[in-house]
Amino acid sequence: MVKAKPKPIGEIIDYVKDFDKVLVAGCDGCVTVCEAGGLKEVQVLASSLRLYFNKEGKRKDIEETSLTRQCDREYLEPLLDKIDNYDAVVSLACGVGAQFMAELYKGKPIFPGVDTCFIGSTQERGVWVERCQACGQCIIASTGGICPIARCSKRMLNGPCGGSEKGSCEVSKDTPCGWHLIYERLKELGQLDHFEAPTDPKDWTTSRDGGPRKIVKEDVQP
Amino acid sequence: MNTTTPSKLEKILAEGHLAVTSECGPPRSTDLDIVAEKAELIKDHVDAINITDNQTSVVRLCSLASCIRIKQMGLEPVLQMVTRDRNRIAIQSDILGAASFGINNILCLTGDHQQFGDHPSAANVFDLDSTQLIQTVKLMRDEGKLLGGFEMKKRPEMFIGAAANPFADPYEIRVSRLAKKVAAGCQFIQTQCIYNMEKFKDWMKRIRDRGLHEKVAILAGLTPMKNVGMARYMKNRVPGIDVPDDIVERLAAVPKEKQADEGIKICIEQIEELKEEEGIKGFHIMAIEWEEKVPEIVERAGLYPRPNLNGSQN
Numbered sequence: 108m109v110k111a112k113p114k115p116i117g118e119i120i121d122y123v124k125d126f127d128k129v130l131v132a133g134c135d136g137c138v139t140v141c142e143a144g145g146l147k148e149v150q151v152l153a154s155s156l157r158l159y160f161n162k163e164g165k166r167k168d169i170e171e172t173s174l175t176r177q178c179d180r181e182y183l184e185p186l187l188d189k190i191d192n193y194d195a196v197v198s199l200a201c202g203v204g205a206q207f208m209a210e211l212y213k214g215k216p217i218f219p220g221v222d223t224c225f226i227g228s229t230q231e232r233g234v235w236v237e238r239c240q241a242c243g244q245c246i247i248a249s250t251g252g253i254c255p256i257a258r259c260s261k262r263m264l265n266g267p268c269g270g271s272e273k274g275s276c277e278v279s280k281d282t283p284c285g286w287h288l289i290y291e292r293l294k295e296l297g298q299l300d301h302f303e304a305p306t307d308p309k310d311w312t313t314s315r316d317g318g319p320r321k322i323v324k325e326d327v328q329p
Numbered sequence: 330m331n332t333t334t335p336s337k338l339e340k341i342l343a344e345g346h347l348a349v350t351s352e353c354g355p356p357r358s359t360d361l362d363i364v365a366e367k368a369e370l371i372k373d374h375v376d377a378i379n380i381t382d383n384q385t386s387v388v389r390l391c392s393l394a395s396c397i398r399i400k401q402m403g404l405e406p407v408l409q410m411v412t413r414d415r416n417r418i419a420i421q422s423d424i425l426g427a428a429s430f431g432i433n434n435i436l437c438l439t440g441d442h443q444q445f446g447d448h449p450s451a452a453n454v455f456d457l458d459s460t461q462l463i464q465t466v467k468l469m470r471d472e473g474k475l476l477g478g479f480e481m482k483k484r485p486e487m488f489i490g491a492a493a494n495p496f497a498d499p500y501e502i503r504v505s506r507l508a509k510k511v512a513a514g515c516q517f518i519q520t521q522c523i524y525n526m527e528k529f530k531d532w533m534k535r536i537r538d539r540g541l542h543e544k545v546a547i548l549a550g551l552t553p554m555k556n557v558g559m560a561r562y563m564k565n566r567v568p569g570i571d572v573p574d575d576i577v578e579r580l581a582a583v584p585k586e587k588q589a590d591e592g593i594k595i596c597i598e599q600i601e602e603l604k605e606e607e608g609i610k611g612f613h614i615m616a617i618e619w620e621e622k623v624p625e626i627v628e629r630a631g632l633y634p635r636p637n638l639n640g641s642q643n
Binding site: 260262303311 | 413417440442476494497502508512568
């Protein structure tokens, strides 16, 4: 899932300080799972904003909501009728949800309430880790089910580099060396013989290098 | 004897001499004379001079311009190139540019992560890695093609090198990784600086067991210690460098003003010892900001004078 973290409150205050009626809109999808932008976080942010502006002696109307998904039109449409009741929206969805809201609610300022970070998984409560960079052409069949693009700091396809030390990346002792993990896994799978064949340069056209991407699945199109 | 390029380094190795290379780091300014001065200090004592490419991710005068300068001095440059800062378009363009100035050696590297340098907020590229850079140079040279398929009329004639670090982890993969670089087309290796001789010799044995020492010329990397502080720093702070306690203790045991001499002595002893190691084809002496000591090391290690290749030198 998409992982995000809440923006510093000061940044959000700065966005909304000139608006009287503000809607804080969460998303029940990915950002709820990573505890950055679900209903709970909406309530916490809205309360903090109210407290702050009250203390400053500024009257603000700050309302709360959370949508099933901000990245789907059907869940955003019900808000269309009410959106003119607000001067601005703080979206706690990922960058996709916030942008989609801006696309749909024309003329309404939409501010991001979270920083969208990566596609990843929950390692333990409160810890999320990156696992995929959405390169558009999955290669983990040949790397023991571990992605070197997401997990090697230099996205090497023929790693590990000379900076791998005791299982850690040269970038940080807290970051496992992706290629060390791949090696251990290939050994476990009895597939080390694949390791010595050089992997050719990757075609990055399916990644962000090819420009904004789009998937069309004709058989499900209306 | 067969050589694939006009490289003097390749010729010296092909003739069976122990090769000696060293490196110069360009300045963090436009003062190209600094490179020329460093090269001048070592030119009679080495066969080729590596020019580092923004080493440790610190912006410096570019390797290509520096290589051209020392080529124009009649010397033999080794163009170091990292894949961190350039995509395949820029990489191939620079290779063509280098070859057009008669630069015949390249050292293919991935490069340190930019967080270690003076621009940690930079984006990195890593379109290719070191192994793929080797493949690219080989394709350009042997098939006369660019990665995109275009066939060029005049090919770059590059003797292809890479680095190897026998001291990085996981250890058991380090021979396979070298084998992979050789399979990609690597012809010479300059190793990470060696201090742990026992581990290095074990790695060499594994290299020989695979017959890799006959497929690639391995140049042992050496960096003389200036003092015990440097030894401790490299032991504790520099990733991928293995400094055994006995080296630190040996330097600590002599008075401060004698430590530099002791460092040089250790380096010379290492060369003498490694000359006997089957599969070692030469030495890469990286005297970091201490280039003036290279002639002394080369002479005292019995590697001087350097071979004079008829008609091909200068």
